[in-house]
Amino acid sequence: MSHAAPPWPDPDVRRTVIRFRHGSTRRAWDTAWSHLASSGQPNGLGALLPNGGTDGRSLQTRLLLPRALIDLPRLVVSTRRLALPEAVSAAVPLIGAGPGLTPSWDDLLIGFMAGLRTATSGKPERPGFLTRLGAAIQAAGNATTDVSRRVIDRTVAGYGPPWIDDVLAAIAAGNVTRTRRATREALHIGHTSGTDTMLGALLGCAVWQAGPQLDATLAALSCRDPNMASDASGGRHGTH
């Protein structure tokens, strides 16, 4: 009997390339972001978004948010600068943090790595950065649940969750209709996983792109710290 097919077998996933210099790609990303930003998720990292709901916010989410508000911008800013030690120190301590069997922070990292993978062209250092960041996250896998570790392993191997790869492929194609549909589907996954992973993926695929998207995104996320947006373009970065 043949073995079952791998769960995420699409070989094209590893070849998705997102380039914001195409106007249609930027519009598709904007579409995905505006859907994400209006999802109103009160729990997990979706609560960081400007329209994150507050009704029904769990204690675990309330505990996670202050740390995420510091470490998420650090992760993004250091990744943008290809500053590996700082990116690792921002990513790793919160592995396993948050609600869910794949805790929220893990979902974010999974999406972030899947997004980064689509944007490594352009500078030769980027693929190596992603490989080493992925290895550091994978090495910390014992800090989280078995289920989450398995998803991390697969993402590091180049296969993100299929519903996230669908979104990234739609953005790469600059297809707004497909992006809207894939985003809507992704946001329905799990309880907080869809929102958390989407947040990571949209940040990941934008982090090395030129253009205002990332700054605007960071400004929106760090609305309690408006200086954070300028950090993204080379100013001081957030610290503890």
Next chain:
Amino acid sequence: MARTDKSLARAEKTLPNFYRDSVALMQLSSRIEGFPGITRATAVMATQANIDLLKEAGFTASDLSPRPNDLLIVIEGHDDAAVADALSQTEAALQAAAAPAAGTAAGPAAIPAASLAMALEDKPAANFALISTPGEYAAAEAEKALRLGLNVMVFSANVAPGDEIALKRMARERQLLMMGPDCGTAIVNGVPLGFANALQRGPVGLVGSAGTGLQEVTSLLDRAGIGVSQVLGCGARDLSDDVQGLSMRQGLAALAGDDPTRVIVLVAKHPSIAVARRIGREAAQLGKPVVLAFLGLDLAGIAGGNIFVAGTLDDAARTAAALALGKTPPTPAGRDPALAALARENAGRLSERQAYIRALYSGGTFCYEAQTLLAQEVAPIWSNTPIAAASTLPDVWTSREHTLIDLGDEFFTRGRPHPMIDLRLRLERLRQEFADPQTAVILLDVVLGYGAHADPATEIASTIADARAARQPTDHDVIVVASVCGTQADPQGLSRQEEALRQAGVLLAPSNAAAARLAARIIHAHSNRAGHT
């Protein structure tokens, strides 16, 4: 960093290798926080990061060891008794949901079986394995079960076609049943498996590759006072050219040799015509009447002798009921004057702009059957699972013209419970269709039975009331037509569910086919009134 308030009482507990759905955990935490004397409560995976966050918030001062696959419960309150009581209630709620093997005064708790072989050692008389794992693992587990001499039902989908064929051949060689993969419904020796209804035992045996199709036929038989002997599923792909109906043919042979079975019904949607004919030929060799309900195929040519062909599920039930009672099967249901009158009476509620049917199905077979019927009545039809004259809906989230959606399709169920269990997505779409000024009729199935939502009609009725309230006073009403698939003995109660829908102004049809026809009649009556063609 810890800011533990020493005046508060706290209790902590870890449950090894334990997890519940995160929504359930949050709802539980929220409920516990509402208990008198409780200030904070949480239930999270016991990872180091979560423990650190709890410590930073002063929620725990103890030196917990991280065990990422364990569930950690922490409760804080004003006194020890309140906290202890809340903790015990939390544990009870979680354990009740888990229903593990409990220890008794006679001995310690049994070790949960970690493999089929262990389970068989514990229960050597068992002869059946139900496998529900992610699809990638299901084939290996099914193979192990067959090698252990067990009959198998694979609830999981996404098993590779090659594996399905190999498993079914192996089962045939070993004279074991292999139901599935993607088999959601069966009743074996009176035991319901997966989604199934509470049915009387009786003389009709069924084999089907269409889960809700089996539920509809058996429920309609039950309402006619006729029970079932066995209901065997064979998986959605069984009647394809590749699989050649291996499970259906084996089930057919098993029912042929089963004395309590006097009438056999075979149910499928879009089978391969060659496989359908092959099964028809094999059925013609049996000494029992066989009703073929192969939706979407015109098999009239092979009717005759002991073979009866039904075009719809309700026709199959009527034919089987008559045969079980030793009567001549009735002619197929056609234009029902009562439905036509009901349609005319209600069409007057519609405005000129309201022109389209919007069908929101939880049962894939129902969506398929409705498409076959509506294709003869209205056009154009769009669907996420189109057949025949229907076209593929470009954006499944947005209806256009006449739209029939199967919300149980994999597209909607990835990462979400099936819409028979969780109505949220369907209710959201119901509100959306209500708000569309072009919607004339919303067509629904409501599936009852084991495994289905505990009270779907109340949820639907409440959403309809909200959607009506949200419309402008000048807006015309939307007509909702539904059929309920279930029996009086189902946990939800057929008449209770029907009454809730009726109270919400829903027009009830006795079967899915009748509901689809009623919807079409309303559109026709409305067109005639408005002078449309």
